[in-house]
Amino acid sequence: MSVSFFPNGLCFNKVLAAFIVAFTLVLAGCGAGGESNEASAQVSGDGGDSHDETGDAGNTDPDEVPEEPEQFVLNLVSQPGNVTINEGDTYTFSVAVQNDLPITVTWYRNGSVVQSSASTSFNASEQGTYDCAVTDGQSTLECDSFSLNVTVSQFVTITTQPSNQMVNEGVDVTLSVAATGTGVLNYQWYFDGAAIAGANAPSLVLNSVTVADGGEYYVVVSNTGVSTTSNSAQVSVAANTLADALITWSRPAQRADDSALAESDIQAYEIYYAESVNGQMQQIDTVDASELDYVATGLAAGTHYFSLVTVDTSGLKSALSTPVSVTVN
Incomplete structure (x- = not known):
């Protein structure tokens, strides 16, 4: 657009400048300004939406502490x-x-x-x-x-006590005890209050007792913790009553084959002895053919057994005769 004539003598340059300014203001108010207002309104509307959302999130008070689960002691x-x-x-x-x-x-x-x-x-x-x-x-x-x-409690219990015994001289005596307890059990036998050396077993054997062996016996049974003493056992030893016994026989008249045996054919008789009916016979003496008896001396109380063998002049011997017994009370 160009202007070549201005009334009232206005200067062309000033009029043109004023016109441009006015035209710019019109454009700003009607065009760009309107769009700016609409945009501003739109932003304002969006801001309102943002305010509403903030209001929804604000339902939780930022100062409020969440409730903890119940605690049990x-x-x-x-x-x-x-x-x-x-x-x-x-x-x-x-x-x-x-x-x-x-x-x-x-x-x-x-x-x-x-x-x-x-x-x-x-x-x-x-x-x-x-x-x-x-x-x-x-x-x-x-x-x-x-x-x-x-x-663990230590204990020792005696279950079987030694018993009293009455014997004759020369016999064997056995005293015994039975015991139970914890651990290893030890034994010590005593005679009239004194320990018997080497007597450390449940049984005590006295061989061929004499009158001097008579007395009081007991045993002490022990382990590492405790000990117990048995009852006393009284051993009574009776002195042997020695006796003599007269053994007699008749002169045999026949040999084993039933042939005649003359008195002159007999040289001697052998005497045999045993302590029991089934015991081994042992020769104890020999007597002349003229003897028909024999005295056995020093016999202790009990039963004794004797047998005879006939020896002829040629040295032949008969079998042992049937044993005879002699009892000494």
């Missing part, structure tokens, strides 16, 4: 400790618990469960290492390990 107030008991005894272990919910207490011995229940106590008699665990379903507490030591 479970505490170990006291625990068991180490204990020593005697064999055969029982000890009750217990644990004190502070709790809100019902609890289960599990007891262990050497790692194995021995009891699981609501009880806070446990009866124990076996040696070992124990521990326990307490739970209320929400949490679990474990107690410290503790031990139960069992002391």
